[in-house]
Amino acid sequence: MNHYPILLDGEWLTTGEVLEVRNKYTGEVMGTVPTTNKELVDKAVAAALRAYRETPMPPYKRYEILKKTSELLLENKRYLAAILSGEVGKTMKEALVEVERTAQTLEISAEEAKRIHGEGVPVEASPGAENRIAFTLRVPVGVVCAITPFNVPLNLVAHKLGPALAAGNAVVLKPASVTPLIAVKLAELFVQAGLPSGFLNIVIGPGSTVGEWLAKDERISLYTFTGSPGVGLKLKQDTGLRKVLLELGSNSAVIVHKDADLQLAAKMCVDKSFGNAGQVCISVQRIYVHRDVHGIFVQKMTEAALKLKAGDPNEDTTDIGPMISEKEAERAEAWVREAVAEGAVVECGGIRQGALFQPTILSGVHDTMKVACEELFAPVVGIAAYDDLDDCIRRINLSRYGLQAGIFTTNVHTAFKAAREIHVGGVMINDASQFRADAMPYGGVKQSGWGKEGPRYAIEEMTEERIVVMNLQ
Numbered sequence: 082m083n084h085y086p087i088l089l090d091g092e093w094l095t096t097g098e099v100l101e102v103r104n105k106y107t108g109e110v111m112g113t114v115p116t117t118n119k120e121l122v123d124k125a126v127a128a129a130l131r132a133y134r135e136t137p138m139p140p141y142k143r144y145e146i147l148k149k150t151s152e153l154l155l156e157n158k159r160y161l162a163a164i165l166s167g168e169v170g171k172t173m174k175e176a177l178v179e180v181e182r183t184a185q186t187l188e189i190s191a192e193e194a195k196r197i198h199g200e201g202v203p204v205e206a207s208p209g210a211e212n213r214i215a216f217t218l219r220v221p222v223g224v225v226c227a228i229t230p231f232n233v234p235l236n237l238v239a240h241k242l243g244p245a246l247a248a249g250n251a252v253v254l255k256p257a258s259v260t261p262l263i264a265v266k267l268a269e270l271f272v273q274a275g276l277p278s279g280f281l282n283i284v285i286g287p288g289s290t291v292g293e294w295l296a297k298d299e300r301i302s303l304y305t306f307t308g309s310p311g312v313g314l315k316l317k318q319d320t321g322l323r324k325v326l327l328e329l330g331s332n333s334a335v336i337v338h339k340d341a342d343l344q345l346a347a348k349m350c351v352d353k354s355f356g357n358a359g360q361v362c363i364s365v366q367r368i369y370v371h372r373d374v375h376g377i378f379v380q381k382m383t384e385a386a387l388k389l390k391a392g393d394p395n396e397d398t399t400d401i402g403p404m405i406s407e408k409e410a411e412r413a414e415a416w417v418r419e420a421v422a423e424g425a426v427v428e429c430g431g432i433r434q435g436a437l438f439q440p441t442i443l444s445g446v447h448d449t450m451k452v453a454c455e456e457l458f459a460p461v462v463g464i465a466a467y468d469d470l471d472d473c474i475r476r477i478n479l480s481r482y483g484l485q486a487g488i489f490t491t492n493v494h495t496a497f498k499a500a501r502e503i504h505v506g507g508v509m510i511n512d513a514s515q516f517r518a519d520a521m522p523y524g525g526v527k528q529s530g531w532g533k534e535g536p537r538y539a540i541e542e543m544t545e546e547r548i549v550v551m552n553l554q
């Protein structure tokens with residue numbers, strides 16, 4: 082049994098009640114982590130505040146630590162991927178990609194640490210402001226609380242730690258209780274890279290206790306949360322006037338227009354509907370296909386999906402591992418059955434074995450079905466036909482979510498119409514909604530959240546702009 086001590090106030094905590102973490106395919110306990118009571122959570126916040134106030138790091142040192150941690154991730158890629166695969170259930174192929182992307186995220190954060198600056202402000206242009214020099218500073222906010230979800234527990238942690246540390250902040254991290262191990266390992270690499278005591282503190286426990294203690298701790302200046310809208314809303318309510326960045330849920334849509342490259346569209350939609358067992362916030366969930374090409378597209382996508390294998394994530398031949406729990410897979414199964422009862426047709430899949438859910442394509446989906454209007458977070462995608470592009474965009478915008486969307490078309494005017502009119506944080510043209518480059522601005526609108534990630538953009542969110550005006554009279 083591997084016991085994973087957690088980093089808190091510069092020490093590796095091994096005592097206290099432990100949380101068991103299970104392999105999501107075998108169900109075996111793969112490790113334990115200590116949980117943190119209120120006293121330890123208070124200690125973690127105090128350590129972060131002390132580090133921020135008493136031992137601030139210059140930008141170049143932040144660069145060096147982030148760069149070194151990025152290098153250490155790649156040096157330990159397979160070891161880390163095995164932990165990631167075990168605790169999430171994602172395939173080794175997917176886990177290796179996540180480790181590589183995390184290294185990218187921290188490398189980009191390292192570079193951005195060297196580029197944080199204010200700007201000169203020509204205040205003398207205002208009457209009465211003669212003989213004054215003005216400029217802005219970007220100042221770190223102080224203690225950042227990062228609360229992260231289960232599905233991408235390494236790279237999404239890096240998207241919070243990287244910018245926060247690059248900007249000169251200190252961090253208290255609460256990872257998801259079902260997938261905390263990889264975050265513990267990332268902390269080890271940060272320490273190995275020279276991160277001074279107190280700049281990273283991990284707390285472990287349920288959101289209902291640890292999460293709430295953090296939300297009500299006034300010493301924390303900013304919360305960066307990734308998770309479900311319900312929890313995000315509660316966090317916003319519990320934190321008052323302090324800043325909260327929210328990366329929330331989605332039911333991302335893709336348009337396949339009548340002039341689309343159908344081979345490309347079918348391949349991309351299959352690749353981006355079922356990865357990580359569909360447990361990706363920007364996973365393709367709704368596909369609107371122009372009626373002229375609906376039949377051929379459904380056929381092409383179904384043929385491609387039938388080639389996918391759901392099974393043991395450790396096997397090289399496996400394309401889709403288990404969902405995070407059998408309970409979540411049962412929810413997905415129930416929603417599929419409900420859609421069928423309301424007239425949807427199962428083109429492939431719809432079969433559950435424990436937490437394994439076969440890649441499932443539904444056609445004849447209506448916008449009011451749960452599989453369309455709620456967040457599925459499963460390897461299930463629903464297809465609906467449309468005749469008129471304006472009406473299709475109107476239907477997509479009915480969603481209370483707005484994270485990312487995609488459109489397949491060979492007409493630039495159609496592409497830009499979608500880019501301008503679909504109300505989301507990002508529109509992918511001739512790609513599916515689940516495209517993300519770690520350097521790009523990333524974040525949603527409506528109930529998909531508030532604020533942008535991507536190191537450069539998160540650093541802007543995690544620093545405060547201060548104007549300085551010098552009177553030379």
Ligand SMILES: NC(=O)c1ccc[n+]([C@@H]2O[C@H](COP(=O)([O-])OP(=O)(O)OC[C@H]3O[C@@H](n4cnc5c(N)ncnc54)[C@H](O)[C@@H]3O)[C@@H](O)[C@H]2O)c1
Pocket residue numbers: 228229230231232233237255256257258286287288289291292293296307308309310312313315316328329330331361362456458484529530
């Ligand atoms: N927008 C994005 O970038 C993005 C990325 C990944 C996942 N997600 C979303 O995350 C969800 C799936 O992840 P999940 O099931 O881990 O989400 P979740 O909301 O259940 O949990 C997210 C985190 O919040 C914590 N938490 C729970 N209750 C809390 C409370 N009262 N106060 C403070 N923290 C609390 C959890 O312990 C966990 O660490 C989906 O909705 C998905 O769309 C969004």
Ligand SMILES: O=C[C@H](O)CS(=O)(=O)O
Pocket residue numbers: 232233236237360361362363516517
């Ligand atoms: O689950 C949502 C993630 O933000 C998508 S990605 O892993 O960052 O591409």
